[in-house]
Amino acid sequence: MKLPKLLQAVLVVVAVYIAFKLVFSVGLQQPIPSSLLTMYMFFVVVATLLVTTATEESAKEMSGPIKALVEDPSKKTIRNIVFVLVPLLAGWMTYSNLRPSFEAPVELRTIHPAPPGSMKAFGKSYDLAKLENPFRKYQKEDPEKFKALVKEGGAVYYKNCHYCHGDKLDGQGQYAQGFNPLPLNFQDIGTIAQLQESFLFWRIATGGPGLPKEATPWLSAMPVWKDFLTEDEIWKVILFLYDYTGQAPRSWAAH
């Protein structure tokens, strides 16, 4: 038996929604945030409507039951039911969205705010557009020395950073759950792998208070490490971050 077009369309949309929920919330244990799911479903509905109205025949099949519902005198009862249900549904959705709750409002936070053009630390000024890790060159020139520097960076990391960023650099340190947002996961392909080393130097050296105004409220508990570490220690820990995660810093060397 061939299902009516309109019912097919509704079933497709419902099936996609359930699939999103099942796969991400149940299967992968990583639910799709409601803001994103709303966007996804909006375009799934739009695309379903486009497909079902692409040909004249299909469009007539789609609109037939809706027309009949509105115009056919024999469907008076179901029409009245639908005409009561639709405003009630709209009212319920509006109420759900506006109902006060104890949940903090959703806010859009800039995780990677742009660095300034230059910064001051250790009694001098750095031009972040040109700043490079002074130890990076040893990766090719003297691999043994590089290895030793990475090791020193690792020591700095485990003395100072792993409490929050985790011993596997995955943002799951002992104190991580005490922060909101959680400390950054360096294993994520979208974090340090996207950035130049100068960005990391700025971010580590100046910490949360060094973030620019565009990142406010910056909600970063990152200490100002220039007060606790030396310049070389910061560069070494940067070497360690990339080495441990198997990532390479962003550079334009291949261009």
Add this chain to the structure above:
Amino acid sequence: MSFFSGFKRLTCLTLLLTVLFAGGFTFTSLPVFANTANPEEAVKSEGTTTEAVKEGEKKVEYPPAPKLTVADYPQIGSFNPRILVWIVAQLHLWFAAFVLAVPIFVLIIEALGMATKDQRYDNMAYEFIKVSMAAYSITAIIGGLLTFSLLVFYPDLFKYMASLFSRSMLAYAFLFFAESASLYIYYYGWHWLEGGFKKWVHLTIGLVLNFVGTVLMLLANAWVSFSMSPNGVDPATGAFLGSEWNVIHNFLWNPLNLHRVIANIAYGGSIIGAYAAYKFLGSSSKEDKAHYDWMGYTANVIAVGGLLPLPFAGYWLTKEIYAYSQQMGITLMGGVFAWLFIMQAVLIGALFLSVNYYLWCGMERSEGSVRYTKNIKWIAAAVVACFLVWFTPHTLVLTNQELKALGGPYHKYLGPLGIMPAKNTAVNIMIILTFLSFTLYRRANKIATVSWAAAGSAVQAAIFAGAIANIIFLGVFYGYFTNTAYKVAASIPQVSTTAVVIIFTLIIDSMMFKGAKDVAPLKWGNVPGRSQYALFTLAVSFTWLMGLMGYIRSGIRQHWHVNSIMRDNSINAFTPTIGYAAQVVTLAAVIFMAIVIFIFWLSNISAKKSAAH
């Protein structure tokens, strides 16, 4: 008589505007010539740079970029000059994009008509240029208003820019006159220069018109790109170093040029498509419906032709912005403007969906389309899957509960879709699928007669499948398992793969359908009215998109008039919130669309008058 009076009126208007332009630019250029002539006066400015001229004897000195205070910005009551300049500049850009693009494809269509001896092409080209005529005057008027607004509200900025671009601004004014002259001769001489050698003369005028128009755009692009990536000036003081070419040829000039040329063509096509849709929906006769359906289809092909390479030109521009300044790049894609890019992604996705929908609806014109309509749902499913990847953000908007559930601000599985390799993969596949819709549409009414038709189709299917697999492999392997340098570089083979699909499919199609039989005559005009709304969506999405992206391009300078050289110290030197910016752009888009509808209406009443005669 009417020709002469119309011509005269327009010429007078042009002259008036040229005087305004030339007058404005010449006036503001005067200090530069004064500097050159009276170096002593220039010396009064602090921190001047000195440039040796020829024998090293005579020195020319240029003043530094001015350091402004709030008092240097004229204020009229509580009037907001920034919003005025923002909206007027955006309106000027939209109209300019339209009037520069239309002559490009009008010339091509006219040449096509001449080569095929099909009068329909010539008629259509004429109607295209007719629509752009009223828009041309409006472009000039708004351009004058923009100059006037800058002079009144940002006099020091204008003076500084004019001091650097003195010759190119003057050239711009004269070129504007040349463009007006060639446009009017091209349009009003259309029927006068018909047939034989005269048609060649007409085409040559069209070529001149396009050349001048393009140079005009390149000059204006230089002013804009200079404000982002200044060159040819002392980085410390902003003082001119003496070579105007260096100022023009700044780091972002060429990426911006390429992006704008392609975008203009796509945009021009979309506006003409909206015009055709407007006329189609208002037509009652079958002939008119058929004509405007054909016109809408052609405009859509032009818009799609521009749209397909546009993401790559945009990607190059963005890559160059990143290369020029990490700070600007991160502000653009990872910082405060990142969410505008999500809006951009949504609008671009809407463009692709509109284009595909228009092509699917267009299959109604052919009786043979029934062979292919069953594939629509699969193409749609794949386009939507790519679209969802295309706009998935890296940084999510999360409630606290969701934040805890995810264990951080990034989604473990969807987060990787938020970075460029996933976007590049998605957009390339979206382009290939849109091209597939176009290919199916083109062959819907044809039956290949060559013996190897089945094998040819199989090869084409293999090309599509192989290309999609290759794009996914490149995106996944280079995007996630190599470092950033390779990641960015992988976009080139991805684009090349897409180009290979398009080129080889067209070549095979042209050989396979040579001498093909038509299933039945194509029924132009036999498309549902809703397909025309896809054309409107295309034009509106393009307009809004250009407005948003234009704001981003300008906004990433943040508190600088000229990046790192001349600081904006006006009370409006703040980066607006996303909502504020979107509202201003939307207001500008509504004003633009209202004027465009007015232009359509004007051409309608003019057509009625011609029909009555």
